[in-house]
Amino acid sequence: MRERAEVAGVTWRQLRSETAEVIGDPVQARWLLEEASGLSSPCLLRHLDDEAPLGAVARLGSLVARRLSGEPLQHVLGHWGFRSLDVVVDRRVLIPRPETEVVVSVALAALDRICALQPGPLALVPGAKLPPEDVEVLAVDLGTGSGVIALSLAVERDSLSVIGTDLDAGALEVAVTNLARIPAGAAARVRFCQGDWYQALPADLAGRVSLIVANPPYIAGHEWGGLDPQVRGFDPFGALVAGPSGTEAIEMIVAGAPPWLASRGALVVEIAPDQAGTALSIARAAGFSKAGIEPDLAGRSRVLVAET
Numbered sequence: 001m002r003e004r005a006e007v008a009g010v011t012w013r014q015l016r017s018e019t020a021e022v023i024g025d026p027v028q029a030r031w032l033l034e035e036a037s038g039l040s041s042p043c044l045l046r047h048l049d050d051e052a053p054l055g056a057v058a059r060l061g062s063l064v065a066r067r068l069s070g071e072p073l074q075h076v077l078g079h080w081g082f083r084s085l086d087v088v089v090d091r092r093v094l095i096p097r098p099e100t101e102v103v104v105s106v107a108l109a110a111l112d113r114i115c116a117l118q119p120g121p122l123a124l125v126p127g128a129k130l131p132p133e134d135v136e137v138l139a140v141d142l143g144t145g146s147g148v149i150a151l152s153l154a155v156e157r158d159s160l161s162v163i164g165t166d167l168d169a170g171a172l173e174v175a176v177t178n179l180a181r182i183p184a185g186a187a188a189r190v191r192f193c194q195g196d197w198y199q200a201l202p203a204d205l206a207g208r209v210s211l212i213v214a215n216p217p218y219i220a221g222h223e224w225g226g227l228d229p230q231v232r233g234f235d236p237f238g239a240l241v242a243g244p245s246g247t248e249a250i251e252m253i254v255a256g257a258p259p260w261l262a263s264r265g266a267l268v269v270e271i272a273p274d275q276a277g278t279a280l281s282i283a284r285a286a287g288f289s290k291a292g293i294e295p296d297l298a299g300r301s302r303v304l305v306a307e308t
Contacts, residue, residue, distance in 0.1 A: 147175030
């Protein structure tokens with residue numbers, strides 16, 4: 001691919017074919033061409049027989065080389081889709097995954113159930129009007145990372161205020177970058193705070209939070225060596241590994257939730273499929289009488305839901 005940088009007359013169609021052959025995946029080849037060209041998929045299709053600028057050819061060669069070296073596609077592109085968002089991702093944060101999109105769906109469903117039980121205009125549906133000025137519907141995203149959960153909540157429920165927390169300053173830098181990529185109205189309802197789980201929250205929010213959601217580290221230390229090399233080599237260790245058992249962060253989040261939740265509140269936590277029984281036990285020990293597990297798109301136990 002690099003040799004093409006010095007060859008004039010190559011078309012996008014030729015480059016698409018060559019890239020698909022080298023990468024071994026036509027879908028990834030298309031994404032790389034879109035990134036190199038700066039063109040959307042429909043626009044690129046209309047210009048497949050145009051000559052590609054030499055600068056774009058060189059750019060494509062660099063992207064392909066990075067992908068072939070084992071760098072995740074999301075990092076090569078520098079951004080990735082998550083629900084309705086397009087977010088910046090790099091080594092400072094986890095790559096957004098479909099399982100976490102399910103977490104957002106479960107969290108929104110729990111929030112809607114809770115608010116539907118309250119009197120007045122607090123039922124949250126897309127396009128709903130803001131609640132009265134003296135009432136704030138508040139969600140907290142613990143360990144926000146790139147901010148995808150917090151930002152999705154704000155974008156998809158326009159009467160919701162959201163706080164995202166993270167201990168890692170680098171992760172918060174990415175989250176703030178992504179905050180600037182969502183509509184201004186939603187962005188105005190989001191703020192990020194640095195700190196360790198609940199320690200990042202202002203004390204006066206105790207008892208006022210309608211929803212707490214988290215995608216915490218839940219991998220046990222001994223499992224690290226068995227992970228995909230792309231995960232071990234590029235995702236942050238601290239965002240994946242919780243400790244010897246893998247449930248350390250889940251325990252802290254669940255046990256710490258009750259004082260922060262409102263009288264009608266929900267806790268939603270992503271877990272590993274084999275942690276479902278343990279997570280339910282942790283929730284019951286924390287005082288949640290109503291707790292259950294929701295599946296991911298593959299039918300695996302993936303999300304702990306506990307309500308006050």
